[in-house]
Amino acid sequence: MSKTLMVTGASKGIGLATVERFFQADNDITDFVLLARASDEFTEAEAELRANNPHGKTLTCYQIDLFDRDAIEPLMTEIMERHGSVDLLVNNAGFTAPAPIHEIEFSDFERTIGVNLYAPFIIVQKLLHLGNQFDYIVNVASTAGITGRSGWLTYSSSKAALIAMSQVLKEELAIYGTRVVTISPGRCATALRRKLAPDEDPSTIMQPEDVAAAIDMLTSPVGRYVDSENLVVRL
């Protein structure tokens, strides 16, 4: 049966790597819905996927800033009308503006919580209200949500909340048979990581493709045996 996969933050990093992994595989996921802010990277990612589509899958890209709460619900309505359902959802979009407490701009804290926590909440709630039943939801959290580090107050807080929200969703959505999977990558070579650790050599740490492989495992049948807890993946 043909499935629809929706990934947020799909223009780069873990989001794009996850899309590429499922897109290139010969599987039952045939409809891909990509959400990201408008950017050259997003345009290029879409072009590359369309140019290398060995299994004839469909791909639809939607430009949205997930901090714009008012834009999310109408987009979910549009996606349900066009695609019929969102069977698999990867809440991956993330924002950070690291700063110590003395220097945090409250607007940055609001944006961090808006993108990292409120957006996944609004997406899931709106799709449920529209009658969507998910096969699984993957929430990409972070080890920063488990252990705080100086300068990561806003980001760590948002990811800790996302981990807690995932635990609740796992219980509440069990009545639909929905699996809610939480994965917390440690250091991973993404643009966001460069903000958190600007002096780090990205070639020495975990790559987005590694996290995508872990998501693939978590969402596979064997994933059922390891998805009861927030799964930490780190080098």
Next chain:
Amino acid sequence: MYTLALLNGGVGSRVAAGQPKQLIRVNHIPAMVYPLIAVDEIDEIDQIVLNYPDGWRDAIEKVVADYAIKTPITYAEAGATRHESVSKMLDLCSNDHVIVHETARPLVTADDFRQLIADEHENVSYMLDIPFTVAPVNPESRRVTGSLERSLLRNVQLPQKFRKQTLVDGHAYATAKDLTFTEDATLCAVAGADVFFLPGKDSNFKITTKTDVRLAGYLLAGDDEDE
């Protein structure tokens, strides 16, 4: 095709003062949501008749909207008695076959409904063995008046299925004879219909106390599945 008549009218004063039983929450989810979701995936049930106590229709409709129940729902105001409630609901059932369930049994599963529908007989109730001894007594004199053979007794559960006309006739019979029943399988049997039973499950219990609510929550959360 079947209509589900989902009984919802009783106020659960024993569980939570002032709250209708259907709005009692199990793991913070309204108890009525569990059977609604279970039924929503069953193709053979294409109508739900849901009753509501006076003054609670908006609250019930909001729950149905929030949980995006897809099966078309017809709302019926609860009657003064269970008989009256069922009679009002039967008038609104558009199919010749009716399944009766109550929202106070949230542990019912989609497979329970499927098995009931698949049974060869038209009038069938889930019923459970009685693992304890019951005795006939005179409550006033407190005299024990005999004994009952428990292998010949069953604990009546829901859901139940009936040919709609069987239920209509049964209720007419009870009204004519001024008889009161607390459920419809024995009512229809006493009225002369052939009614059969399927083995029930002890997990499909009725929430009548606060302890029941906690136990249901525990079971629904799968908290008994850890080593």
